[in-house]
Amino acid sequence: MDAEEELTVGIVAQRNNDRAQSLATRLVDALEREGVAAVVDDETGDALGKRCVPVERMNEFDLVVSIGGDGTFLFVAREAGNAPIVGVNLGEVGFLNAVTPENALEAVTSLIAERRATGSIGGRAVKRLRARGEGWTLEPALNEVVVHGPKRGSGGGATIEILVDGQRYAESHSDGVLVATPTGSTAYNLSEGGPLVHPAVDSLIVTQMAATDPMPPLVIDHTSELTLAVRDAETAYAISDGRNRQRLEPPASVTVTTADDPVTLAGPPVNFFEALEKLE
Template identity: 60%
Template sequence: MDVAVGIVAQRNNERAQGLAATLLETLERGGEGGETDATASVVVDELTGEAIDAPARRVAGMADRDLVVSIGGDGTLLFVAREIGSTPILGINLGEVGFLNAVAPADAVDVVTDLVETYRERDAFEARELDRLAVTPEDADWSLEPALNEIVVHGPRRGNGGGATIDVRVDGGRYAGSHADGVLVATPAGSTAYNLSERGPLVHPRADALVVTQMAAEDAMPPLVVDPDTELSITVSDADTAYAISDGRNRQRLEPPATVSVSIADDPVRLVGPRGDFVASLEKID
């Protein structure tokens, strides 16, 4: 039985496309030299397929694969995760830091072939789950794609004159409320991203926690670390419009006064393969 593998390479990145071609060839012949049972049925994303003349499909169409390999930076992996849900992902790091992508390009062939062999033997991967965040409106009918990094609620725009009054309630109690650019709720994975740029704390990836961080608040409270089961409610008012944004990409316009809740999404992201060295990666942060 072939293992079904999808490969997604960073857009317009020849190095990523070349590695995708190497992985495809290696898996189709059964490892380097064809000496193993690590054969696989492989498809690549559409742009990569055009570049390397290989079988291709849309990334969203890879949700039924046994494994999807993401080649690029954390942004590429975030994109893949949005498209394929809880399908197991292996991240190969071509970026600067690579908190989510643990595998170096030089190790990619060995790691991927080992994973394929293991799956053939056990019909399963040892995956670690990363929580994603869902945002739910109080009095409206819309939804956003779950966020692996953070949910942001902010006023019409960032900067002078663009904020709103934003109240944050934690388990029903008022934690913070003032004029601010916005507020974000981050996962441990997202603590190293937008949260960090807003002076929120770093959270170790194995911690079971969320972070609530205000953005340029006039009467600011310190960032708050909470249990993932905490009830978080955000109300935005005193503005003509506002936005709820998932991972900096998917957004929904709000009509203040508007209230949303942020909670753990039903489907986590599942990562396979070796873990990255979180502490060592911190040295690469500017």
């Protein structure tokens, strides 16, 4: 690596969190002392008077640091998922954030040293999901894609047929159908009665939501193509990680596959079983 090359690290602090902003300030100061260009997200920069850019402009940075809970990490992954991301956990569980605030400086500077020594930052590639339909494609989902009717509960669902590689698995009137990654198995999927899946397992998880004629949740190979065919509803929605949304006009089909572009989770690995102990 060229000794004159300047490295750039983006730092995204959880919104309206003084602890996160304070840690962001300390990281900026420490990185600048190491000759690294450190830039915070625009909202944090406005609060702290630091150099800032919108999070989506961090997409090509050498490293992005997410400070907060898993929700903050999901936001960073959506906006800047081409860059390696290290998560600092300020939340309760932290399935995506392995670094404690006390170890954040050491973890980040170690990653920068790795980048200088090898020219890259290693990490675990975390698969995402891609949902698409006729004329539209949602942003990749790190946790889950949900297809549901106009509302949850009585009178609000839809009839959804589930096809796995073109073969029918189930069909029922339900609130919706959830397709999760192993990473997302501990999130919305778990609250809907889906199984826990270790993040090292290459798979997709299919869980019906309050179906009138349910089948058990299904774990399939990550290379499978899922088709969710929606009917018997005035309207329906496909939603990626609870944020990106596409309105559907049934009858409509949503295809869900593993996305081509995973997220690189940098830094130490999360202790999956230790994190499970924090679930309520």
